[in-house]
Amino acid sequence: MNAPTRPGEPIVVDVALGERAYDIVIGRGLVATLGPRLAALKPGAKAAIVCDVTVAALHLAAIEAALAAAGIASTRVIVAAGEGSKSFATLERVCDELLAAKIERGDLVVALGGGVVGDLSGFAAAVTRRGLDYVQVPTTLLAQVDSSVGGKTAINSRLGKNLVGAFHQPILVLADTSLLDTLPPREFRAGYAEVAKYGLLGDAGFFAWLEANARDVFAGGPAREHAIATCCRMKAAIVARDERETGDRALLNLGHTFGHAFEAAAGFSAKLLHGEAVSLGMVLAFRYSARIGLLPKTEAERVEQHLADVGLPTRVKDVPFRWPDADRMMDLMAQDKKVSRGRMTFILARGIGEAFVTRDVDPNDIRAFVASQLA
Numbered sequence: 001m002n003a004p005t006r007p008g009e010p011i012v013v014d015v016a017l018g019e020r021a022y023d024i025v026i027g028r029g030l031v032a033t034l035g036p037r038l039a040a041l042k043p044g045a046k047a048a049i050v051c052d053v054t055v056a057a058l059h060l061a062a063i064e065a066a067l068a069a070a071g072i073a074s075t076r077v078i079v080a081a082g083e084g085s086k087s088f089a090t091l092e093r094v095c096d097e098l099l100a101a102k103i104e105r106g107d108l109v110v111a112l113g114g115g116v117v118g119d120l121s122g123f124a125a126a127v128t129r130r131g132l133d134y135v136q137v138p139t140t141l142l143a144q145v146d147s148s149v150g151g152k153t154a155i156n157s158r159l160g161k162n163l164v165g166a167f168h169q170p171i172l173v174l175a176d177t178s179l180l181d182t183l184p185p186r187e188f189r190a191g192y193a194e195v196a197k198y199g200l201l202g203d204a205g206f207f208a209w210l211e212a213n214a215r216d217v218f219a220g221g222p223a224r225e226h227a228i229a230t231c232c233r234m235k236a237a238i239v240a241r242d243e244r245e246t247g248d249r250a251l252l253n254l255g256h257t258f259g260h261a262f263e264a265a266a267g268f269s270a271k272l273l274h275g276e277a278v279s280l281g282m283v284l285a286f287r288y289s290a291r292i293g294l295l296p297k298t299e300a301e302r303v304e305q306h307l308a309d310v311g312l313p314t315r316v317k318d319v320p321f322r323w324p325d326a327d328r329m330m331d332l333m334a335q336d337k338k339v340s341r342g343r344m345t346f347i348l349a350r351g352i353g354e355a356f357v358t359r360d361v362d363p364n365d366i367r368a369f370v371a372s373q374l375a
């Protein structure tokens with residue numbers, strides 16, 4: 001492990017996107033600094049804070065106080081907790097509430113919450129008055145390592161996950177790690193799947209470090225901050241070289257083609273959280289890579305072992321649900337945004353830390369593989 005933080009000293013990661021560049025600031029107790037940071041970025045702006053009911057009860061007052069102390073007037077928009085809020089109905093309500101509060105183009109949207117609120121309010125910011133600036137204040141592990149960074153915003157459609165959205169970068173990400181102290185263990189675990197993803201997709205050393213230090217990451221302290229910063233650095237680098245996912249950025253989708261289909265099949269419900277679906281999907285991607293001879297079976301088993309050790313699902317039967325058959329799962333996967341000229345794209349691996357993007361997959365073999373996993 002390198003570069004542990006000193007107490008009180010935030011880690012700053014730059015997302016180098018030219019005129020859309022911004023900082024990810026990571027550390028404990030940063031909420032109090034939000035007001036001055038926003039006042040410096042957008043002098044005179046007022047703010048609309050979007051959050052879900054659970055986060056509102058726990059953390060909204062502190063955010064409002066931080067803004068008020070810097071002379072920033074704020075209004076609040078509260079949505080229901082959970083994936084169901086990534087819907088047309090909630091998007092409409094959030095946009096209407098932003099308009100009713102007279103949030104102007106020079107003002108700000110503050111996405112205070114997990115990936116659901118980040119994706120929803122980022123999209124609302126992208127389309128309201130044809131584009132408002134927004135900042136991400138992520139409150140889940142998943143949001144601090146992944147969803148708050150990179151500007152993918154979206155809601156779900158009846159036809160699949162994240163199918164209606166926009167690329168819209170935030171102007172600041174403020175990841176106050178003390179906000180994670182109130183996060184339920186199941187949600188922390190789900191976020192850990194995306195942490196492991198970074199090791200699996202491109203950094204074998206980080207994956208080995210996680211195998212040795214997962215307990216400390218779960219416990220909190222410098223190991224957790226090191227893990228968050230490592231993920232953010234990797235994501236910032238990938239996004240900076242491929243903002244709109246025309247190539248490399250698809251690596252961040254490791255496990256997601258399978259995972260999103262499982263989430264859709266489960267009706268975007270709490271039966272299967274996004275991170276849990278990603279855990280299952282990543283194991284399937286490694287298992288499939290072993291099946292077609294890209295890597296030894298033992299490598300896929302190592303991935304499965306670590307994710308199972310921390311309590312994440314790694315087999316379809318770990319999630320009690322009446323899963324649809326392989327044909328239906330293939331239909332759901334066919335809606336993946338990486339499909340090109342009707343051909344599916346997969347993120348496979350030649351080893352831990354050696355993921356790659358490929359269209360060279362046989363759909364009949366994938367179907368047979370999915371059927372074998374559902375059996």
Ligand SMILES: NC(=O)c1ccc[n+]([C@@H]2O[C@H](COP(=O)([O-])OP(=O)(O)OC[C@H]3O[C@@H](n4cnc5c(N)ncnc54)[C@H](O)[C@@H]3O)[C@@H](O)[C@H]2O)c1
Nearest residue numbers: 054081082114115116139140142146147152179182183274
């Ligand atoms: N845009 C991206 O790049 C990206 C990346 C990864 C995931 N996502 C999306 O993110 C979503 C999942 O995000 P998530 O896992 O953060 O889920 P979430 O936003 O639903 O939050 C999880 C739960 O934890 C609660 N919560 C949040 N912060 C809390 C806190 N500090 N203390 C106590 N409870 C808290 C919430 O109320 C919610 O019930 C999915 O929709 C996924 O598609 C997007």
Ligand SMILES: O=C(O)C(=O)C[C@@H](O)[C@H](O)[C@H](O)COP(=O)(O)O
Nearest residue numbers: 146150152161162249252253256337
């Ligand atoms: O930022 C990205 O790029 C990702 O793929 C991150 C994923 O963890 C995230 O779940 C994302 O929303 C999935 O993207 P999608 O384009 O498949 O909807």
Ligand SMILES: [Zn+2]
Nearest residue numbers: 194256274278
């Ligand atoms: Zn994800």
